[in-house]
Amino acid sequence: MTSSSPAGRIPAPGARGLSRRSALGLGLALGGTLALPLPAALADGGGPSGSISDVRPRPLSVRGSGHEVVLQGAVTVVVGSRTDPTARTALIDLLENAGARARAVVADSAADLVSGPRIHLGTPEDNPTLRAELEAAGVPGPEDLAADGYVLTTGRNRGPVLTLAGRDARGTYYAVQTLRQLLGGGARVPAVHVRDAPRMEIRGAIEGFYGIPWSHQARLDHFAFYGAHKLNTYIYTPKDDLLLRSKWRELYEGEELEKLAELVETASAHHVSFTYALSPGNDITYGSDEDFTATVTKFEQLRELGVSRFYIALDDIPGDLDEADSAQFSSLAEAQAHYLNRLQEDYVEAHDLEPLQTVPTEYWGSEPSDYKTVFGESTHPDLRIQWTGEGVFSPEVTEESVVAAVESYQAEHLFIWDNFPVNDGRRDRLFLGPLEGRAPTLHEHLAGFTSNPMIEPYASLIALANYADYCWDPISYDPESSWRAVLDELAGAEESVRHDLRVFVDLNVRWPYRDDSPIAPGLSADVEAFWSAYDAGERGGQELDQRLRTVVGLEESLAPMASQGFYQDTLPWIVAAGRWAKALLAQLEMLRALAEDRLGDASEAAARVGEHLAAAGKATVPDQREDGVLREDQIVPSVGDGVFEDFVSRAWEELRAVSPEDPSLPFRGLPATASTTLETYRDHTPESMADGDLSTMFWSDGAPRVDDEIRVELEQARPITFARVQMATSDTTAGDQIYEGALELSADGESWSQVATTDGSPVLEVTLPSAQEVRFARLRVTEENPDGQWVQVREFGLGETAPAT
Known part of the structure; x- marks a missing residue:
C-alpha cells in the first residue's frame, strides 16, 4: 500500500502440546537463541518477582487481594477437560521454569481438589471449579468481559490459590501471559485482583509492504511476540509474494505450502488469527465466474490449512475497468462490491468463516467521494473495511476524522491499516520512535488497528509493542512509557546494553511524515551544546565526545542484547552510525586544533574524515524490487536524521574560513541557482543542488522522462574547467539518479556542447582539457531510468579549477 519508490518447528496444541522452545513460560525466543525477559522488580523476600506496574498491556482494573501466592514446591494446576491446551502448556512450562513441580489435574467440581498451592485455569464453561474459587475470593467472573478478557486473582482457600479465568480460550491464554510478567522470573505472585479486557477487537500487524518479505523464521518469532503482548491478528499480504499479486491465480505447492501450514499452525498456537489476503486487482475481471472460481480455489487451499x-x-x-467489466458495471466501486459480496455470501458464509476483510482502492481521506459512497452503499454490511487515515501516512488519527470516515464509507466495521512504522518508501531509514498521534477515544468508533511494519521484522517490534498497549487500552496508553518498556525488553536485563540501545535508537526516531517529529534529540542536544561552547571560545563538547565514542562501540556493546533478531536487522545502521561517529570525532579533533592555532594538527585530523565518510556512504542493506530478486548491498543506511551531515558541513566551513586551500576540504562549486523540469518530492527542492551542502538534496517525486533535466546557472559566464554532479544518497552506491544522461554546457543557454555522459555511477565529473566559457550547465536525460527510479541530486557544481585529489 505504501510508496514503492523514494525502496525450529512449533507443534500445534493438542496431543503433542507445544514444544519447549515455543512455550512462553520460558521467554520469547526472538531472532534465534536469546530469550526476552520483561522488566522485573525485586520484591521483599522470596526472590525476584515482577510487579503489576511491569504488566503490559496495562490491565484495565487492578486492586489488592490481601493474599500473595508463592509458587514453590509442588503446585497443582486444576483444569477442565476442555481447557485451552495452549494456555495449559504455557502455564506448566512457566511454573517449571520458576522452579515449581507442576502437576495438572482435571477436576469436575471443587470437591475433587486437594489442599496446598494450586492454580485454577480455564473458562467457567470448561472448568467447573472456577466459579467457586472466584466466589470465595469475592471476585466477579469473566462472563461480562469483552472477548479476549480474563480475571486473575490471588487468595486462600484450603491453601494458597491462584485463579486464571478467561472469558474465552484466548482470554485464558492472556491470563497466563499476565502471570508470566507478574512473576518476573521469580516465584512470587503479588496480592492482586486483575480484571482485564481489550477495548479494541482487532490488534495486530499487516505484512503489506513492498520490498523483501519477512523470512519464515521471523514470522514464527513474531507470532510468539504477539501472543505475549496480547496482539491477536496477523494479515499475510507481502507485496512481493508473487502468488499473492502478479500470480494470484496460481496455487501454492511444495515447500511454500508447507511453510504456510506451519505459519497457520504456529499463529494458532499463540492465539493469533492468521488472515490470508489476496491481491487480484491488477488483472482481475470482477464479474468473471472464472476469476471468482480462481479466488475461491485459492482460499480453499488455505482453508484446508x-x-x-x-x-x-x-x-x-x-482505477479502470476492463472491457468485460465495463459492459456489466457502471463504476469500479460497483464492480468490486459485486465481487466482494459474492465471496462473502457464497464462500465465507457458506463455510461459516469470519467475515471477509478488504481494503478499498480509495483507502485514505475521510471526505465523501463517488467511489466511497458507491462502495459503502453496495458492499455487504458484515465486511471489515480498512482505511489508512487522512493520508497514506497519517501523522494523527483523530476522533473527528474517524467519525467522518465511518460515515463516508458507510462502514459498520472500519479498522485502520496504519502505515507506521513501514519504511518501503524510505528503505534507507529505520523508524524506531514510539507510536503517537492516535486519539484515546478511537475504540468507540473502530474495530481496531493493524500496523504495517518495516521491511526489517525485528526492528518493527518496538512499534508493535506500542500498538499492543494502545489497542488494548487507548485511554491509558502512554507512548513514552510503552516505548521505554519495549526497548528494555529487547535490550535485556543488562543496564549498559539498555543505555546503549537508547543511544542507537535516538539516531532513528524521526518519522518524516510528522512535522514535529524529533530529530535525533540526544545527539542534537549534544551537538548544540558543543557549538555553543565553541562559538564562545570555550573547550566544551565532553558530552558529544562521549556520545560519539559510545556510538563507535555500538557494534560490540549491543551484540549481547536479548533480541538477536533486532541486532541483526539493525546492524547495517549500527555500523554506519559508528562510521559517522568516527568522522565527527576526527572533526572534533580538527576543530579543537583550529581553536588552538595548530593548523598542521587540524589538517592531519581533517585528512582522516574522508575515509570515514566514504565508509559511511557504502551500501550495506539488501533490497528486492518488482522482479522478486534479492540483491545484497543495494541501499546506504541513513542514521542521525541529518545531524551528522549538518555537523560535517559546519565543521568544513570552520576549516575553510581558516585554511581555504586545505586539500581535505570537499569541492564547492561556484555560486549558482538550480532548477529542474522534474516535480519535487516533499521539501527536497532544486535549490538544494547548489547550496554547497552535501547533507541536503533535490529529490524528484517520480521517474524522469527523456529530455527532463537538472540545471545550474551562474551569475555570469565564467571560464570553467571542472564540473561535478553528485546524485543518489552516496558517492559510492547507485540509487535514485539519472542513469542515462548527457552533461551539456552553454554560455548563453541556447547553444549547448556535450562534455560527458553518465556511466551508471552516482557521481558524474569531468575535467575539461581547456577552460570553456560557461554560464549554464545541465544534465539531460537521454533514456528512461530502469525500474522507474526517481532522481536525487545532492550537489551540481562548476569550478574554474579542478579540486585537489
Whole structure:
C-alpha cells in the first residue's frame, strides 16, 4: 500500500502440546537463541518477582487481594477437560521454569481438589471449579468481559490459590501471559485482583509492504511476540509474494505450502488469527465466474490449512475497468462490491468463516467521494473495511476524522491499516520512535488497528509493542512509557546494553511524515551544546565526545542484547552510525586544533574524515524490487536524521574560513541557482543542488522522462574547467539518479556542447582539457531510468579549477 519508490518447528496444541522452545513460560525466543525477559522488580523476600506496574498491556482494573501466592514446591494446576491446551502448556512450562513441580489435574467440581498451592485455569464453561474459587475470593467472573478478557486473582482457600479465568480460550491464554510478567522470573505472585479486557477487537500487524518479505523464521518469532503482548491478528499480504499479486491465480505447492501450514499452525498456537489476503486487482475481471472460481480455489487451499479469515486487498491497483467489466458495471466501486459480496455470501458464509476483510482502492481521506459512497452503499454490511487515515501516512488519527470516515464509507466495521512504522518508501531509514498521534477515544468508533511494519521484522517490534498497549487500552496508553518498556525488553536485563540501545535508537526516531517529529534529540542536544561552547571560545563538547565514542562501540556493546533478531536487522545502521561517529570525532579533533592555532594538527585530523565518510556512504542493506530478486548491498543506511551531515558541513566551513586551500576540504562549486523540469518530492527542492551542502538534496517525486533535466546557472559566464554532479544518497552506491544522461554546457543557454555522459555511477565529473566559457550547465536525460527510479541530486557544481585529489 505504501510508496514503492523514494525502496525450529512449533507443534500445534493438542496431543503433542507445544514444544519447549515455543512455550512462553520460558521467554520469547526472538531472532534465534536469546530469550526476552520483561522488566522485573525485586520484591521483599522470596526472590525476584515482577510487579503489576511491569504488566503490559496495562490491565484495565487492578486492586489488592490481601493474599500473595508463592509458587514453590509442588503446585497443582486444576483444569477442565476442555481447557485451552495452549494456555495449559504455557502455564506448566512457566511454573517449571520458576522452579515449581507442576502437576495438572482435571477436576469436575471443587470437591475433587486437594489442599496446598494450586492454580485454577480455564473458562467457567470448561472448568467447573472456577466459579467457586472466584466466589470465595469475592471476585466477579469473566462472563461480562469483552472477548479476549480474563480475571486473575490471588487468595486462600484450603491453601494458597491462584485463579486464571478467561472469558474465552484466548482470554485464558492472556491470563497466563499476565502471570508470566507478574512473576518476573521469580516465584512470587503479588496480592492482586486483575480484571482485564481489550477495548479494541482487532490488534495486530499487516505484512503489506513492498520490498523483501519477512523470512519464515521471523514470522514464527513474531507470532510468539504477539501472543505475549496480547496482539491477536496477523494479515499475510507481502507485496512481493508473487502468488499473492502478479500470480494470484496460481496455487501454492511444495515447500511454500508447507511453510504456510506451519505459519497457520504456529499463529494458532499463540492465539493469533492468521488472515490470508489476496491481491487480484491488477488483472482481475470482477464479474468473471472464472476469476471468482480462481479466488475461491485459492482460499480453499488455505482453508484446508486451518485459515478461517480471508481478505481481498484492492490497494495500489489501476482505477479502470476492463472491457468485460465495463459492459456489466457502471463504476469500479460497483464492480468490486459485486465481487466482494459474492465471496462473502457464497464462500465465507457458506463455510461459516469470519467475515471477509478488504481494503478499498480509495483507502485514505475521510471526505465523501463517488467511489466511497458507491462502495459503502453496495458492499455487504458484515465486511471489515480498512482505511489508512487522512493520508497514506497519517501523522494523527483523530476522533473527528474517524467519525467522518465511518460515515463516508458507510462502514459498520472500519479498522485502520496504519502505515507506521513501514519504511518501503524510505528503505534507507529505520523508524524506531514510539507510536503517537492516535486519539484515546478511537475504540468507540473502530474495530481496531493493524500496523504495517518495516521491511526489517525485528526492528518493527518496538512499534508493535506500542500498538499492543494502545489497542488494548487507548485511554491509558502512554507512548513514552510503552516505548521505554519495549526497548528494555529487547535490550535485556543488562543496564549498559539498555543505555546503549537508547543511544542507537535516538539516531532513528524521526518519522518524516510528522512535522514535529524529533530529530535525533540526544545527539542534537549534544551537538548544540558543543557549538555553543565553541562559538564562545570555550573547550566544551565532553558530552558529544562521549556520545560519539559510545556510538563507535555500538557494534560490540549491543551484540549481547536479548533480541538477536533486532541486532541483526539493525546492524547495517549500527555500523554506519559508528562510521559517522568516527568522522565527527576526527572533526572534533580538527576543530579543537583550529581553536588552538595548530593548523598542521587540524589538517592531519581533517585528512582522516574522508575515509570515514566514504565508509559511511557504502551500501550495506539488501533490497528486492518488482522482479522478486534479492540483491545484497543495494541501499546506504541513513542514521542521525541529518545531524551528522549538518555537523560535517559546519565543521568544513570552520576549516575553510581558516585554511581555504586545505586539500581535505570537499569541492564547492561556484555560486549558482538550480532548477529542474522534474516535480519535487516533499521539501527536497532544486535549490538544494547548489547550496554547497552535501547533507541536503533535490529529490524528484517520480521517474524522469527523456529530455527532463537538472540545471545550474551562474551569475555570469565564467571560464570553467571542472564540473561535478553528485546524485543518489552516496558517492559510492547507485540509487535514485539519472542513469542515462548527457552533461551539456552553454554560455548563453541556447547553444549547448556535450562534455560527458553518465556511466551508471552516482557521481558524474569531468575535467575539461581547456577552460570553456560557461554560464549554464545541465544534465539531460537521454533514456528512461530502469525500474522507474526517481532522481536525487545532492550537489551540481562548476569550478574554474579542478579540486585537489
